[in-house]
Amino acid sequence: MAHYQRIGNVPPKRHTQHRTPAGALYYEELMGEEGFSSDSSLLYHRGLPSAISDARSWDLGESLVTTPNHPLLPRHLRLHDLFVGDAWQGVDAVTGRRLVLGNGDVRISYVVADTPSPFYRNAMGDECVFVESGSARVETVFGRFDVVSGDYLVIPRATTHRWIPNGAEPLRAYCIEANSHIAPPKRYLSKYGQLLEHAPYCERDLRGPQGPLLAEDAGILPDEAAEVYIKHRGNGPSGITGTIYTHPHNPLDVVGWDGCLYPYAFNVSDFEPITGRVHQPPPVHQVFEGHNFVICNFVPRKVDYHPLSIPVPYYHSNVDSDEIMFYVAGDYEARRGSGIGVGSVSVHPGGHVHGPQPGAYENSVGAEYFDELAVMVDTFRPLELGEAGRAVDDGKYAWSWIGGKNQEQALDGAG
């Protein structure tokens, strides 16, 4: 983000002496992207941020291994069939994530959690975590967030943080992990990074961290050793591995920071939809982008108002993309009759023409408003299925466009 923020206690001049009330020096850390050539922040620590006393393996096992989508099929994955019953009890929002889909650019995981996570940083890339339901306090070295249903939390690569679910309802989170950075679409930014007038949201809609947040404010002893789980590149079946560092002091020791690199939250209800007389293509729904993928959201909105408009999408062959839609709330008009509902994920791979289910195309004529909420990830390289995606594939969505007897026969044939 090129939106400058300053929180807590920072010296008037960068790279100069900054001292505690007792006269000791704070330790300055520059956290920056693309070498020293892009956004960065300066953080002031009470302890040496580089001090570690132990490092051991965080065994991710086979959890991030993927299987190609072959034979090539559109698929319906029922995420609410993961963590059924009380299987979310004792699960945390970092180590409990289950991989739904992934490729070399992005991984989509799902988790239902009720337990505080360990401290964590993702050294593979930025994360964009969408809160489907429930709420949580997220404690980061930049400060604290209170996230609720509908929030995206964008967390820059290697930001140390932890998730603490609140209350009786478990946290349901849809986790989009990039191998790159995640940012607002470039076309919505001025050359200096301000969100432009035609963007569907602006800086006022983004929530920065509340802080500073020190260990004692989080109910932790600052001088006690603390573990941080780090996800990073490595050998093994998925090319991703983990390491657990032990720090001699708690990582929540930043008394102040300033700069343009920090985590931020955005609630999907603050996205102002762009509508038109005829059907608007998915880029108007875009909210963020990473390398080789985009994130879009479909929010409740007035729909096409040309007198002869067809409000649901035309059939489309988006030849360079796999389209992954997560249905969060409302009714999804175009998918009526397909079995898709709240908690579903549809996978529409490149190479397959897709569009509304039988009848939906005709039935949408005259509609004025769609009450739907969905989050879409479009990737520019094919996605493969993770273990969670394979576990909750309904096995019959591919045949949902043929209708009637043909569909029944296909389902019989597919078992």
Ligand SMILES: [Fe+2]
């Ligand atoms: Fe589509």
